[in-house]
Amino acid sequence: MKREKKRRMTWTQMKQYIPLYIMILPGAVYLFINNYIPMTGIIVAFKKYNKAKGIYHSDWVGLDNFTYLFQRDAWIIIRNTLSYNVVFLILGTAAGILLAILITDVVSKRAKKIYQSAIMLPFLISIIIVSYIVFAFLSAENGILNKGILEPLGLDTVKWYSEPKYWPFILVLVNLWKGCGYGTLIYIAGIAGIDGAFYEAAKLDGATRWQQIKKITIPCLVPSIITLTIMGVGRIFSSDFGLFYQVPQNSGSLYDVTNTIDTYVYRALMTTGGLGRSAAAGFFQSVVGFLLVMGVNGMVRKFSKDNAMF
């Protein structure tokens, strides 16, 4: 019955919604161009791109681009992307929860606000400026580490930008410095939403602060942790291009530990003849990333529907 009624919506009834469709149109057209056309263009990964013919009319080459990619560089860029993301995710979550608990426990409202502002500040800074700051620390000739610490102590200075072994730590530190405010803020909101009665009851039972954190705060934060983790896992094949390209100053001797899928895609694209492998790496990233989001979300949905993203 209801269906019948719906179907009978007449032209005159539809007409009243035209203004709304007009308001949707510009955005929809933009998304079509900026997002949907490139989605179909992803088939370029299976082609030998010819500028004159365009993506759709270039010749198919089957899996050639992928064979090339996987015979040479795929292992390193996938390894780097995945391992950095796993470390970022774990440390980011831990730091976020820890800082959120500390800030929440601070009694002085003013101090609280200052701390909160300070940890969010690096989040707003462009990665290029971050790379300038990192350079001030690491520059071989006049960086703080060499000139201010190692030299006065009589130790050998280090050419930081050509020593790969330090960079996993440097990048993790920079990322933590820049990104931990984000998680912290979300967990602060999460803690603020916890019913105060839980803590009152725990106090009456003589629970220590540590016990309260373990038994009340952290369990109550699980939904936020799950949401952030799903988002993190969904992005596990993507990397912050600026962090891995700009902060190591695109230094060739560091590629082994700084090359991720995103930097690889860009550098290959800018290399003559590199478009094929660039597209193949991009295809891999998009498709696997998509399958991961769907998979993780599906799993979460199965266990607790409320925590799923969609």
Place this chain on the structure above:
Amino acid sequence: MIKSKSYWRYQILINAVMILITLIMVFPLVLLFMSSISSDASLLKYGYSFFPREFSLAAYQYILANGTTLFRAYGMTILVTIIGTILNLTLSSSMAYALSVKKLPFRNIISFYVFFTMLFNGGLVPSYLMWSNVFHIKNTIWALIVPNFMLSAMNVILIRTYFMTSIPEALYEAGKIDGASYFYIFRKIVLPMGTPILVTMGLFTGLSYWNDWTNGLYYVNDTKLYTVQLLLNKMIQDAQALQANASASSANALMKIPTVSVRMAIAFVALLPILVIYPFLQKYFAKGIALGAVKG
């Protein structure tokens, strides 16, 4: 109220830890500023440091005297940020409003069309080929505005949620009964009532335009179109080229390669507007970040 000794001990401990963390967060920026007010000679001799060994405003004087490139880039950044943010807010707020009207036919399909762009993307190569070979956007100001930042599905969804939850439905109904058109309701009721979310989203959009260097990296090599971030990027490249090959300097005649302190001064000037507005708008920034985590 009398508080126990352990309470105060705990407060002192956590405040001490947080002060330390605050310093870690802020000190790198202090370093940037201090280097910009140090004399170049002292930077070269003693290295960067948190306290200027030899105070000097030479870097800022240099910028003021030879700053055409920088001023131009600064103007470009401001222009791109303003146009981009306005376009983004216009597109996303009108789309969000239309999608917040529950009776709209095909509403779910359109919402999914928006949402799907968050799940899947074509990656850099197809976008790059499309923008450069089909739309010929290279070396135009649109290259800095249009790709990627002009609309984000996340913004649309967050704004729509706000319109649906924070504006009383009765207001819409009243408007409808009075015979107001959708456009009228949007302009006179929804936009004014939705100001908080629009400010928040506008701030983040503005910030991403202000800080963006990727669009410029992909599509712009005309120095006239450089934004501050692109100028900073170019200066790193030039310094590297100079190091790699001492005679390469003539190839990069964009700006006489700035000395160490000048580079830091330009970086600091690029950061300054954010530092200035941040204390006033901190609340909106915080809100925006917290919103980002609510499910779409």
